[in-house]
Amino acid sequence: MVQKIKKRRYVIGNWKMNPQFPAEAKRIVDEVKKISKKLVRTSVVLLPPAAFLGQCLGTRGDTIYDVGVQNIFYEESGSYTGEISADMVKNLGCTYVLAGHSERRKMGETDVVVAKKLASALRAGLTTVVCVGENERDSQGAYLEPLREQIQKSLEGIVRKDLKNLIIAYEPVWAIGAKEAMTSALIYEMTIFIKKVLSDLFEQEDAVKVPILYGGSVNFRNAAEIISQGQVDGLLVGRESVNPPGFVELLKVVDEIQ
Numbered sequence: 001m002v003q004k005i006k007k008r009r010y011v012i013g014n015w016k017m018n019p020q021f022p023a024e025a026k027r028i029v030d031e032v033k034k035i036s037k038k039l040v041r042t043s044v045v046l047l048p049p050a051a052f053l054g055q056c057l058g059t060r061g062d063t064i065y066d067v068g069v070q071n072i073f074y075e076e077s078g079s080y081t082g083e084i085s086a087d088m089v090k091n092l093g094c095t096y097v098l099a100g101h102s103e104r105r106k107m108g109e110t111d112v113v114v115a116k117k118l119a120s121a122l123r124a125g126l127t128t129v130v131c132v133g134e135n136e137r138d139s140q141g142a143y144l145e146p147l148r149e150q151i152q153k154s155l156e157g158i159v160r161k162d163l164k165n166l167i168i169a170y171e172p173v174w175a176i177g178a179k180e181a182m183t184s185a186l187i188y189e190m191t192i193f194i195k196k197v198l199s200d201l202f203e204q205e206d207a208v209k210v211p212i213l214y215g216g217s218v219n220f221r222n223a224a225e226i227i228s229q230g231q232v233d234g235l236l237v238g239r240e241s242v243n244p245p246g247f248v249e250l251l252k253v254v255d256e257i258q
């Protein structure tokens, strides 16, 4: 009898504002669909631009990967031109949303707004990936306190029962879109730090269950080391998630880690 292994790793593909054509989106989805069926330890989540939700959700059949959006607005409905609500994406079949990605923070999204989006997404029943990370590092560790504060403020108002639908993605801003990822030794240090911050905010037994992902220049070559030595629960992948051969290989190597 084949034993069903509980999936315990996340690979989340943040497509950002890519690709340009629906047919390209479909091509990525088709490749993900094929490989997802073979994965035993890995949950795959696609975060396309809202324009391509149809391509990602439409042909999904039995659920082998999850789909979400890169952003929502925190109000439930009304006169908010250009915005999309948590309930809308939930009603389409999405199960995930990002909040607080550094590229949105750069456009003016504050911790207060991130906390409102998180609350709205959780209310709708969406698993929410809250992105945090320092802009730059220094040798004295001066980035740690602002990072703690960013986490605290972004999670403002969150209560124990919400934690089961929360994921933290640690994305050091300087490693996003860069040539190389952060070293896995440093990633390991930062996951411990983030777990400590969460344990100070919530009961430790609940806090340790919140998955911590790493994001920033992850590719099929460095993914396995980041998971196994960085001790993270998964990866938030940008560029490599819209490169089908690389993303398929990344999913294979991550899934093979015991």
Ligand code: 13P
Pocket: 014, 101, 171, 175, 176, 177, 178, 215, 216, 217, 218, 236, 237, 238, 239, 240
């Ligand atoms: P890259 O993987 O392209 O560095 O992007 C990381 C990221 O921002 C994922 O959310």
